[in-house]
Each structure stands twice: as C-alpha cells, then as structure tokens.
Amino acid sequence: MTSSSDRSPAVDVLSTRTYEIRTYGCQMNVHDSERLAGLLEDAGYVRAPEGSDGEADVVVFNTCAVRENADNKLYGNLGHLAPKKASRPGMQIAVGGCLAQKDRDTIVKRAPWVDVVFGTHNIGKLPVLLERARVQEEAQVEIAESLEAFPSTLPTRRESAYAAWVSISVGCNNTCTFCIVPALRGKEKDRRPGDILAEIEALVAEGVSEITLLGQNVNAYGSDIGDREAFSKLLRACGTIDGLERVRFTSPHPRDFTDDVIAAMAETPNVMPQLHMPLQSGSDPVLKAMRRSYRQERFLGIIEKVRAAIPHAAISTDIIVGFPGETEEDFQQTLHVVREARFAQAFTFQYSKRPGTPAADMDGQIPKKVVQERYERLVALQEEISWEENKKQVGRTLELMVAEGEGRKDDTTHRLSGRAPDNRLVHFTKPGQEVRPGDVVTVEVTYAAPHHLLAEGPVLDVRRTRAGDAWEKRTAEKAAKPAGVLLGLPKVGVPKPLPAVTGGCAVD
Numbered sequence: 001m002t003s004s005s006d007r008s009p010a011v012d013v014l015s016t017r018t019y020e021i022r023t024y025g026c027q028m029n030v031h032d033s034e035r036l037a038g039l040l041e042d043a044g045y046v047r048a049p050e051g052s053d054g055e056a057d058v059v060v061f062n063t064c065a066v067r068e069n070a071d072n073k074l075y076g077n078l079g080h081l082a083p084k085k086a087s088r089p090g091m092q093i094a095v096g097g098c099l100a101q102k103d104r105d106t107i108v109k110r111a112p113w114v115d116v117v118f119g120t121h122n123i124g125k126l127p128v129l130l131e132r133a134r135v136q137e138e139a140q141v142e143i144a145e146s147l148e149a150f151p152s153t154l155p156t157r158r159e160s161a162y163a164a165w166v167s168i169s170v171g172c173n174n175t176c177t178f179c180i181v182p183a184l185r186g187k188e189k190d191r192r193p194g195d196i197l198a199e200i201e202a203l204v205a206e207g208v209s210e211i212t213l214l215g216q217n218v219n220a221y222g223s224d225i226g227d228r229e230a231f232s233k234l235l236r237a238c239g240t241i242d243g244l245e246r247v248r249f250t251s252p253h254p255r256d257f258t259d260d261v262i263a264a265m266a267e268t269p270n271v272m273p274q275l276h277m278p279l280q281s282g283s284d285p286v287l288k289a290m291r292r293s294y295r296q297e298r299f300l301g302i303i304e305k306v307r308a309a310i311p312h313a314a315i316s317t318d319i320i321v322g323f324p325g326e327t328e329e330d331f332q333q334t335l336h337v338v339r340e341a342r343f344a345q346a347f348t349f350q351y352s353k354r355p356g357t358p359a360a361d362m363d364g365q366i367p368k369k370v371v372q373e374r375y376e377r378l379v380a381l382q383e384e385i386s387w388e389e390n391k392k393q394v395g396r397t398l399e400l401m402v403a404e405g406e407g408r409k410d411d412t413t414h415r416l417s418g419r420a421p422d423n424r425l426v427h428f429t430k431p432g433q434e435v436r437p438g439d440v441v442t443v444e445v446t447y448a449a450p451h452h453l454l455a456e457g458p459v460l461d462v463r464r465t466r467a468g469d470a471w472e473k474r475t476a477e478k479a480a481k482p483a484g485v486l487l488g489l490p491k492v493g494v495p496k497p498l499p500a501v502t503g504g505c506a507v508d
Helices: 027-042 070-087 098-103 105-110 123-136 181-185 193-205 230-238 259-267 284-290 296-309 328-341 368-391 466-480
Strands: 018-023 058-063 092-097 116-118 140-142 163-167 210-214 246-250 274-276 314-321 345-350 397-402 415-419 425-429 440-444 453-455 461-463
Touching (some): 018 027, 027 058, 027 092, 027 123, 027 210, 070 098, 092 098, 092 123, 098 105, 098 181, 105 116, 105 140, 116 123, 123 140, 193 210, 210 230, 230 246, 230 259, 284 328, 296 314, 314 368, 328 368, 345 368, 397 425, 425 440
Parallel strands (some): 018 058, 116 140, 163 210, 210 246, 274 314, 314 345, 425 453
Antiparallel strands (some): 397 440, 415 425, 440 461
C-alpha cells in the first residue's frame, strides 16, 4: 500500500491547500500537533481559518487511546466529515496518534474514506503519505514499530511568543496496568542534553521566556543514557541560559523522583515552584494492582521534602477513582492522602476500561454508580482544599506572565490574565498602559476562588519583555500573512500558550 519514494510532496501552484489539525489527549499529542503543522507548512500547506469545521483541504486527527470512548469519538467525527469529503473532490483526511498506532488497518475498514493512517513513531511521513494517497488514489497506512527520528528534528509551527514545549524524551518504561501509552509510544528514548539545550537556546533567541520540559516520565530522563542524575543536571543547566525566565516540567513519576531533583528545583532560580506529581491512588493494595512502584508513605514523603525545600510550591496531582478491586477502605486512603498533601489542584478521573490494558480484564470491576458516588466525594473534598489553599494567596504580591486566551471573560470584565510562578491562574485589572502576552506584571491578590485568583487593585508594575516584543512581531506577521511562519532552528518557532497540566505521565 506504500511506495518506496520519500521525496517531498509537490504542491499545486494554482491553489494553496489548507489544513486543519484536531488534537485529542495529552501534552505529548499537543506537541506532536505542532510538529504536524510545521511539516505541512514546510510542504506548502497553509492553516485553515479558525472555525473552518472540516472545510480545509486536509483534516488531520491526532488521536488519543487512553479514554474508553476514544474510538467512538473518532469514528463519530470521521462520519461527520464523510459527506463533506464526498462533495469536495481532492479533500483528504488523515488519522495519526495513539489510536492510529493501536488500531491500524481497522480505521480504514470502518471509515474507508480516510486517506492516510500514520503512527506515533513516523509523524514525519505525513506530507509524503498524503501525496502518495493523492497520486495512487488509495489509502496509505504506514505504522512504524519504532521511532524513526526524534520529533524535535522536525519542523514545528508554534504560535505563542512566550511559552514552548521542549521534549526531552519519548516513550515510557513503566507498565502501569491502566495505561496503554507505553505499548503505543514504545520504550523510553532520551535526547542528548546538548540537543535539548540547543533547542531551548534557539527558542529563547526567538523571544520565548518560558519552557516546559516534556516527557512521558520526565524525571526518568537519563535512564537511556546511563546517568541517574541527568534530569537534575538538565534543570541546573537551564538556569544558566540567559533570557530564560521560567522553567517547568511534566510529568514526573514518584518512583524516580530523587532528592537531587528537589535540590535542583530549590536552587535554580528560574525553575518554578510548581510540581505535578501523579498519585493515582492513596491505597497501597490498589497501587500494587496498578503496578505503581511506590506506596503512600513514599508519596507523602516526597511531598514533605518538596514543601520543606520550596515552601510556596503549588503541587497538583492525578487521581483515578474506581480502579478494579478498590474497596471503600482503599478509597478512604486516597481521601487521607488528599487531606495530608493539600494539593493546589487535582485532575480526577473515573476509571474506565481501556482495551489492551491488563486492568481491563481484572476481577472486581466497580459498578458505575459506586464509582460516580466516590468521584463526587473526592471532587468535593479537593474543591474545598483548593479554595482554602488559594485563600492563602490573598494579600501576596505576585509577578504574572501575561497570558493569551486564558481568561474567557476578560473582554467583558475588562481584565487580563496571567500565570503566577506556581502556575496559578490570576485575573487582574487591565492597566492604562499597553500590556502584551509575554510581558510581566506585578499585582496584589485580593480574592480567591477554587480555580483562580483575582487582583482587583491597580497593577503595581509592568515590565515589557523580549517575549512581549516577539508576540507583537508574531501578531504583525500573522496579520500580514494569516498562515503564519516557521521560525527558529531547525524551523523552531514559538507556540500556542501552554495549557495547565492536565495529566500525569503526559496522559489526559
């Protein structure tokens, strides 16, 4: 079904083809979509206008396989596009990501109007596969079994001028029984530290002032290159990059979280006082069934050490409710850890079967009604704690990096929004002078809600930054050329604002 030719696809010079990418799932998928956009633009495609809703010449689905209904959602969306494709000769549909890696030929059988199916290991082939499908007039299914090239060597279309993902590894060596990601993304592969730092320096040269180091299990970095302290060394090295104001990372694993990492966080000024530490369950028997190689005491010990070294750190987590075999006593242990750890935020999930994972076939599947009731109790407790922890911020003076598109009501409330060093979202009164995304403002917190803070008084200080300059330049370029441009080396630009962390192990 595929040819051996890997030459770059030719683009119709008479009409520029447009593209749309729909991304589902984790931070890794978000970053992969930046690569896919860069590849397509490098091949001559332009991004379709916002709100095109399937009117682009090429629609790419970058899929997730974590949720139970992930495939239903995909096929529903593909079905919605079928009549549009039938009425528009030349339109193409591509499906990539974890679900494509998992289901392979099934996708074309269930949705024969799909033109291209590609996996997590060969995203760089998308333009070539689209051209093959067009020329040969048949679906192209190409799923590599191992990584062909580290994604960071590919062109990237990043849209925000101030924050960027930087991938330090791909794959995962863990065998959590609820997670299918390692089977789809493979064993961990680490990038060379010099390559990572070179990418960060290139981003900073373009105006980026905040980076998030990204990996399926970010603090296991070094296992592939034989250095157990490689991650803490990388954090410290980030501290030496002039112009890099904020460094974050996601997501670590408690098993690999060592004291040298805590020390590096505390001693490196531009590493932010924020930690996302996935708990999943507070029950030792459930953790064992999940194959999570730590126990409650170990987890709480890490939290205690982080708080001792970084008193103002905001710690968030992931929790799964209703894992097979979970008893009420097991659930009470989870609530106990939540009370002790006092997370600033918790991303809570009701366990759902995922075909292909060991947990899907375990005895003791919990009735939906029981899972729902436990979930509601957990959410209520965490909401109470989040609000109490946010109230402690009232009266504090914070430096915020101004964000783009994070305050849904900013226009009607005449406010702007930004992220504090600990990543809390703060809405603040719009000052009289111009403030751009990427600039830094100083405010005093006056009010706390469970999921955000308000600074209702006047802005105390505005610091114009190189990141703000880069945003202004980028905005002018987009106005002149709506498709945007590729920036940086190699084709490294500046991306869309980073969302708040939404899942441990980079899993939604």
